[in-house]
Amino acid sequence: TENCLGWKRGKVIGQGAFGKVRMTNGGQLIAVKQVELSINDREKAKKEYENLQREVEILKDMKHTNIVNFIGTCLEHNVVSIFMEFLTGGSIATVLKEFGPLEEEVYRRFTRQVLEGVNYLHHHSVVHRDINGNNVMLLPCGTIKLVDFGCARKIHERSNASSMRNSASGGARQYQSVKGTPFWMAPEVVTGKLYGPKSDIWSVACTVIEMATAHPPLYELGQYAAMFHIGEGRPMPVLSKHHTRHARSFVVQCLRFDPQARPTAGELLQHKFFKIR
Template identity: 40%
Template structure:
């Protein structure tokens, strides 16, 4: 256990620092080599082509841009808001300074480019391109104005079950898409799930992800890691399901899973050695409790698949109420309103006559009449 904790501390203390980039040139993916591997882990029983990536320069899609406000710190790299000076588009840009990061961080950066270039889904952050100016590497990404789930929890506190239900459905849709493509995210947590202004969740930060094979390595964030990951046993898509359960707990409590421990080492010990999930809040629905139990089984193969979880009773949406829409009162409706007698005798007769007169005047207006002029 001690060596695992040492590796964790070494891995998660890395930081990257970025400066303003002036004249970026593009990095695009060129697939130079393909190897066929047989991937039978976690129910994948078909051959899958693992793509190895190299980088070459091409004209950049975002040619002229300005860096804006700081948005957050990823597992590697710093994220800023960006503004396209030619199109006016607002985007997010993740940057690392090449000479201030180690080889592992650079590999993670390239890995994220590789994975994002393969993906197109409404519940996954959209990839616009990447640049290299010789000093900085930058990834241009979709900007979601709502921030991450972690930021939302920090601002507004724990979420209601109805919001958790909606967010969880979105996350699962993204995971289903990833797992169908034989991609494992390996770092599902609130900070890596962004929310747009419509309330749509999108998976982000693919630097730890893995394509088409099982893993025995430590990747992710400790409190959200599945037991098999911390114990460096075989891990796969079921490890993402454990992390999803941890995100649901995070949304319920506005705290990290195992957040009741003062010492993070206690959390690591509990995850890796105790065959029990993080504690659940008491006042939750039976359906939500059942959903958490499906995600947080100690044995990976006992956890439900993402597609199965989407059909869980907790996520079945009831008939939605009609959304509030802007409406205009038609003249016929005004006539009906004018015909309704006033029952409130406390209103003076003169005032009631004035109200009738107003409705009469409104009903006589010809909306859209080109011959009508207002002085």
């Protein structure tokens, strides 16, 4: 067919950090993430489709300033297309490659927005599971958007009435699979133990270090050595004294080895790091 959800097939206008950029029949630019399902392996295709369906089920319910907007989806032959708002600008990782480390005033502002998005996800029983500079988009106006929910999972709540209130603090069902990007992975993720919302908190701290230094923590070790270091519970890098004590304190609290000892996103939004003028 020539149209799928009203978008023009044909020339790709550009390639964004989160999919191909195409134009709708109404002239609107949108980002399209397309996945070609296997036509030779039915079981593999079924698993791929279920993973994409899970991503769509999460994205379609997320309505927040700091989370990418979902537009729709469609299946044509063996190709699944997921339509999202087109985000001009680039990822934080791209910005760091171009301009180097960010000033504290700047990464503080970005961190607050990341936390606002994460807090919203956790209160809606969703764990992102892959927060890092590549999945944090920066719009020209300075707004931050969390993208790529391919690893995200909905936390299945316990049946008691208090479980919904506990999800943001890690009181809901947790996961055991290894998902994420190595340098940003929490210890419980690396070791395959049960993990939940507090694993996102660890990843937020690693992203703060990434913004402050232009590199994720332990990048000099390589991925496998870094995962071993993290899984063993060895001391993590901290921000230098070039940064304020509140910034250093923020990172240290998020990188506590015990997930239960880490603050929630909501608690971190009240941290003195964000009170600095």
